[in-house]
Amino acid sequence: MEPVADASNSTILAQWLIDHLVLGMLVLTRLSTLLMSMPAIGTGVPNRVRVFLALTMTMLMLPTVAAVTPSDSLPNMDNLIDLVIAVAREGMIGLLIGATVQLIITGLQLGGEAITSTGGMQLGDAIDPSTRSNMPAIARMVGMMVTAVLLCVGGHRIILNVLLDSFKALPAGDVTFDESMMTLIVDQLTSGMVAGIRVAAPVITALLLANLVTGLISRTLPQINVLAIGLSINALAMLVVLAITIGSAGLIFQEELADTATRLGNLW
Template sequence: MIAEATEMLLSHLVLFVLVLTRLSTLLMAMPAVGVGVPKRVRALLAITLSVLLLPTISNDLTSSTLPQIDNLIELLVAVAREALVGMLIGTVVQLLITGMQLAGELISSTGGMQLGDALDPTTRANMPALARMIGMLVTTVFIGLGGHRYMLAALMDSFQTMAPGNVILHQGMMDLVLHELSVGMSAGIRLAAPVLTALLLTNLVTGFISRTLPGLNVLAIGLNINAMAMLAVTAMAIGGASWIFSAELDVVFERIARLW
């Protein structure tokens, strides 16, 4: 009797570690949580959610699907696989947000505003202020649409399809990451297209002015015209970021659901 109780306790302890690992890596990659929340709060949140989810997950498992781990090496391999699954769900959404920030990079470099760079806390790299503003905008849209709930729902679906300790990594996961990388870059280019078109037209106008009136300081005039055109068109087009992001976010979660 004592041996059976001890075996049950150890099996559920391993199950708790695996659930905690998958959930923790998801929270680390989740927008607005992985960076903006202190580490102690994230750890407490991960432990609390794992304790709440453990009874539901264990009830769905049978004796044959419980994680069967005999040594430390098997446990480390299982933990690594669980971490990859949780990281996958958060990474595909983060790739979409990073792709949207590409619009700010393109607009700032084309408009000659590279001097306004600042440290981005997510990527730990210098990023234009406009790109950071777009990142904060789409992150706010993500929270407003309930994206964090969709990510947790995707996590629960993954537990039903791939039980803890029985994770199988396949080519579809890498294909999903590559697809979302291309989709994010495409979304950023679509967002930046109106501003880039306006800047191209202003450069053409500046070129015509320089040919007509060669005595003017075309460099100073061109920079001022580019700055005013960039700010005006960006103010009119920035609202499209929420529409593009929300549409692509729905597609992301549909692809994650099909992946399981």
């Protein structure tokens, strides 16, 4: 009797998957674009691992999403145009969720670039794997630190909860766009820039004071090589103040991440 029961269960599972094939495709699309734009997973992770994560998480989320998705919202498989449009809309929603977090990290990295430019340390640039462009070492360090903070404080679970909530407000196959989504992107861009300024402000202030001291030394002792002394003072001031205040980047990111989750919840 057990082989017959196992075969019956397998048949029921296979039939359920066939009935929810379109829904699974839409869930996979929204989740995949989120993983592509999500920090710590979008770059630096092998493609096979990302595909495995997307498929596994889709299988785990599919029963929950199927319970809250009206059957009449799903496009018909016979209409290829409607299916392609629905898939494209799902991808945009996933990118929207991932981009809101990535904009905060980008703003913090811009704060690191401002510190490097003010301190005259532009020679320490390296290729950033996420943007494929040159980025100062301090900006990369800030980006890696806040990404580690994201994983340590459970930010990935917050993002996935936001994704599940999006399926309740915007059922798969019935996605609509409005002005509030564009407003959210603008607000996140503003918040990222403000967060970068908050991170860079103490170091830039210390560098400006160091330049003021260098100017006073040049006026008092004109025979001293001010250029060599100025670079040394700037580098010392930047490293000391940065070592003291670098932890604030993680605290600022936690605050902005909570605000981001609140904004996305209000959007849904």
